[in-house]
Amino acid sequence: MIDTAIASLTSGGAYALLGVGLVLTYRMTGVLNFAHAVVGAFGTYTAIVAFEAGVGYGAAMILGVAVAALLSGGIGVVMARWFAEEATIVRSTVTIAIFLGVLVVGFRLFGDTPRVVPALLPGVRLEVGTVTLTGSTLLSVGGVAVLAGAVAWFLAKTRTGIVLRAVSERPTTARLLGVPLRTLVVAVWAVSGAVAGAAVTIIAPTRTNDYASLAILILPALAAALLGGFQRVGATIVAGFGIALVELMGARIPAVARYRTVVPFLVILAALLWMQRKEVWDEAR
Amino acid sequence: MRRGDLVLFGSVAAATVLFALLPPFWAFLASSAFISALLVSSVGVVYGRAGMVSLCQVTFAGIGGWVVGYLGVATAVPYPVALVLGALAAVPVGVVIGLPALRLRGVNLAVVTLGFAVAVSSVVFVQGFPGARTNDPVTRPGLVAGERGFMVFTAAVFLVVAAALLATKRTRLGAAWEAVRHSERATAALGLSVPFIKLSAFAVSAFVAGLAGGLLAAQLGFLNARNVEPVDSLVVFVIGVFVGAHHVGGALLGGVLGSFFPELLRRLSIPQDVGPILFAIGATHILAQGGRGLAEHLGRRRPAAGGDVVVLRPEGGAPTRHRADPGRDLxxxxxxxxxxxxxxxxxxxxxxxxxxxxxxxxxxxxxxxxxxxxxxxxxxxxxxxxxxxxxxxxxxxxxxxxxxxxxxxxxxxxxxxxxxxxxxxxxxxxxxxxxxxxxxxxxxxxxxxxxxxxxxxxxxxxxxxxxxxxxxxxxxxxxxxxxxxxxxxxxxxxxxxxxxxxxxxxxxxxxxxxxxxxxxxxxxxxxxxxxxxxxxxxxxxxxxxxxxxxxxxxxxxxx
Missing domain, CATH: 3.40.50.300 (P-loop containing nucleotide triphosphate hydrolases)
Incomplete structure (x- = not known):
């Protein structure tokens, strides 16, 4: 059991990172970003291609994260420029179109076969009692800790963070107060893209990593964000680790091992059933 | 039916005759176009009219195709009956996954349908469709056995569905779909159950998509997982947003984009995946314009706001009858x-x-x-x-x-x-x-x-x-x-x-x-x-x- 839990930490951390990115873009800019994971996958594949072409390992990884940040920032520009006043459903629909676009462009550039992805921090191992933590696991869990801490600190303590919270609650008011809304929105998108790039790169060596499979990481991320109510960062992180644990426990039972992709779907169903205890109405009167 | 719609239906009938005269390859392409048009119509119901995002329309098609294949292998049910049964089979599935999503507002349906598409694809479809392993294709009855006959059949199915969907626009349910797209609160205030209305739109769209799948199974003999991948649902949805799938003309345009357009790209030696990229750009453009699809731009223009408003003056007359019992002052x-x-x-x-x-x-x-x-x-x-x-x-x-x-x-x-x-x-x-x-x-x-x-x-x-x-x-x-x-x-x-x-x-x-x-x-x-x-x-x-x-x-x- 402990082995399973430890083994699920890498995936769990990545799900949590992706889920937190979804929650942040939803809270700050009112978009459910379906293109989130595919942008991360695009960054990861850029890193792989660069590495295969002879770019140094660290440089390639940084390049990948940077590309994901740029791509996501670009989506942010589109959102801020053309869809600032639209309803959440419209903006989310736009991200579905972008999901498709980035997916297909990636197919063309990267093909649809899995690659050998070098594990991150290959030499690093941490022995705690009988348990061994690999470099990937440490990065994943550490990444979550750093991100969670940074988000909490940023939103509570910095002026920009407070402004961003104001923006998410009252966009028009914030703009009237002279907040440079577009710049902030684009920055949120870029940061969330960078986190997605890092998360997908961490998880890529540990599983089937063709481009489409990595793009489908949007599902566990959505499930985690849904359990966090698209509001709570902490709950999303816990949910990310929980989903990975359930997946891996399933994978160790031979009879259900092949159905691992169903886990996020079942979590989504359960979360929705739980959430609809009370009726919720659309925008205020 | 309005005049513009009649012209459209007439043109489809004429085009069907034309394609029936061309070599079978063209009939095959035209069948594909009608099948795609049905899929796009299914997006038109759930998204175009009721305003919800569904990302598993092709999965519903796969379910329809699966049932048609199964009935062909295991029973003696004639193909047209199997086609309808396959489409009906998609409905309860849609209801089961739609129920949890539809009482809540927003994009939950998009989330759950994307999850569903991936789950069904990797658990059910990947194991192969009935008849595929034993090489036992869906048999089409005599009249529609050939490519041309089958193409006429797909055209007929599309036209019947399109006419039925058009007829719903005049019904209470059709008006309720429009209402729920606009505001859930206002819909409830009209005495309409919001979950029921959303669910009905989703169920109808599952049925139409299931029909498309049953046709596709017959067109190809049997389906395989490659024909009904989750990404295809994304493509169909994005095409639907782009063309304005709730219009008959939009659905037809979507069918052409889904079938003839890739063929055109192939002949021009342009990579076929340029298609979805263009659809994505087109859909984004349409959304940025605040429009409801290309068909709306190409078709009749909306009259300018504040146009000819006829104000009727009261003419006295008998007082309105009271429903409330005047004897019971509540x-x-x-x-x-x-x-x-x-x-x-x-x-x-x-x-x-x-x-x-x-x-x-x-x-x-x-x-x-x-x-x-x-x-x-x-x-x-x-x-x-x-x-x-x-x-x-x-x-x-x-x-x-x-x-x-x-x-x-x-x-x-x-x-x-x-x-x-x-x-x-x-x-x-x-x-x-x-x-x-x-x-x-x-x-x-x-x-x-x-x-x-x-x-x-x-x-x-x-x-x-x-x-x-x-x-x-x-x-x-x-x-x-x-x-x-x-x-x-x-x-x-x-x-x-x-x-x-x-x-x-x-x-x-x-x-x-x-x-x-x-x-x-x-x-x-x-x-x-x-x-x-x-x-x-x-x-x-x-x-x-x-x-x-x-x-x-x-x-x-x-x-």
Whole structure:
């Protein structure tokens, strides 16, 4: 059991990172970003291609994260420029179109076969009692800790963070107060893209990593964000680790091992059933 | 059917004949186009008309194809019957995954359908479709065995589905889909169950997609997982957004984009994946324009807002019949109402009573809790304490649409009519039951409405606000709650509205509760006033006395 839990930490951390990115873009800019994971996958594949072409390992990884940040920032520009006043459903629909676009462009550039992805921090191992933590696991869990801490600190303590919270609650008011809304929105998108790039790169060596499979990481991320109510960062992180644990426990039972992709779907169903205890109405009167 | 639609159907029939004369390869392409057009139509129902995002339409097609294949291998059911059964099989599946998503607002359906598409693909479809392993293809009966015959068959299926979907636009359900796309609150206020309406749209779209899958299975012999991948659902959805899938023309255009366009790219030696990229760009462009698809741009132009509005004047005539039994004077009573948001008390121990045939005014400064009280009475907000009754009937716990059906109607501070409907159709939808043309015209005349055929989007805000009131009255309610009906009206309009509201209790047998800031209107119309301030009742009584009292002056002016 402990082995399973430890083994699920890498995936769990990545799900949590992706889920937190979804929650942040939803809270700050009112978009459910379906293109989130595919942008991360695009960054990861850029890193792989660069590495295969002879770019140094660290440089390639940084390049990948940077590309994901740029791509996501670009989506942010589109959102801020053309869809600032639209309803959440419209903006989310736009991200579905972008999901498709980035997916297909990636197919063309990267093909649809899995690659050998070098594990991150290959030499690093941490022995705690009988348990061994690999470099990937440490990065994943550490990444979550750093991100969670940074988000909490940023939103509570910095002026920009407070402004961003104001923006998410009252966009028009914030703009009237002279907040440079577009710049902030684009920055949120870029940061969330960078986190997605890092998360997908961490998880890529540990599983089937063709481009489409990595793009489908949007599902566990959505499930985690849904359990966090698209509001709570902490709950999303816990949910990310929980989903990975359930997946891996399933994978160790031979009879259900092949159905691992169903886990996020079942979590989504359960979360929705739980959430609809009370009726919720659309925008205020 | 409108003239433009007739021309479109005629053109499809003519094109079908033309393709039947060409070599079979072209017939095959044309069949693919009709199958794609069906898939795009399914997006048109769920997204184009009901405004929800579904990302598993191709999965429904796969289910339809799976069942058709299974029935072909395991039974002697003839193909057309199997086709319908396959489509029907997709419906309960859609209901099961739609139910949890549809009671909640927003994009939950998109999330759950994406998860469903991936799950079914990797668990069911990947194991192969019935007949594929044993090389036992779906057999098409004699007439449609050849490519040309089959193409004619797919065209016929598409036309029947398109005609049926077009016919639903004139029905109550079709109007309800439009309403729910526009505003869930307003839909519930019309007495319609929001989850049921959404679910019906999703189920119909699953059926249409299932049909497409059954056709695809017959076209190819059997399906394999590659034919029905989750990404195909994304492509179909994005095409649907791009073309305006709720129009027949849009669906056809989508079919052409899904079938002939890749072929064109192939012949031009352009990589075929350019297609989806262009669709994605096109869809984004359409959304940025605030449009509802390419078909709307290519087809008839919308008349400019504020166009020819025909104002009908009342012509005297017999007074409207009352549905409410005049012998039973019901009383709507809210007692001990309390609403808290955390530490903030929005309403505290509020008692309000309206009798049928009377007009109660509810006034108070902004934030006093007036609209919250309306929300509580009409079932949009559950109070923390207190009870709402009509006569002997206790309404507590009843959802908003059930209260509306019991005859408690409301309007909103911002108008929430359904822009895509005609004024008459809107009234019919709001009425909830039968409403003949004479009644429509009479209602429109009573409150200076437009001609019944004028689309709602073409009239000004003041007229829409009155249309909303007319819609409520059309339902013959026992009580009507108006939330700031004069907001945004000109002074003349406001005076005229006051005059008409005065007549409402007598004419329609309704008890009115009017929330209003326009003190002149309140003084002119109401029999009794209740004043709210910081969630408490600070005054009540006859309008003259209440408006003259010191407490009220203090609450309003701070003196």
């Amino acid at each position: 009383v709507l009573r809210a007692s001990g109402i309390e609403v808290r948001y955390g530490a903030v008390v929005a309403l505290e121990d509020v008692d309000v009573e309206v009798a049928q045939g009377r007009i109660l005014g509810l006034i108070g400064p902004n934030g006093a809790g007036k609209s919250t009280l309306v929300d509580v009475i009409t079932g949009f907000h559950r109070p923390d304490a207190g009870s709402v009754t009509v006569g002997e009937t206790v309404l507590d716990g009843l959802p908003a649409h059930r209260r509306a059906r019991l005859g408690i109607r409301r309007t909103f501070q911002t108008e929430r009519t359904v822009p895509a409907l005609g004024a008459g159709d809107y009234l019919r939808l709001a009425a909830g039951g039968h409403l003949d043309r004479a009644e429509v015209v009479e209602l429109l005349a009573f409150l200076d409405g437009p001609d019944p055929d004028t689309p709602v989007y073409a009239v000004d805000t003041g007229t829409r606000r009155r249309l909303e009131i007319m819609g409520c009255l059309a339902a013959r309610p026992t009580f009507l709650l108006l939330d700031e009906p004069a907001a945004g009206l000109t002074e003349d309009e406001s005076l005229r509205l006051a005059d008409r509201l005065r007549q409402v209790p007598e004419r329609f047998g309704v008890g009115l509760l009017v929330v209003e800031h326009d003190i002149d209107l309140v003084a002119a119309v109401c029999d009794e006033l209740v004043v709210l301030d910081f969630g408490r009742v600070i005054g009540r009584g006859a309008p003259d006395e209440v408006l003259a009292s010191d407490v009220v002056a203090e609450a309003y002016l701070g003196v």
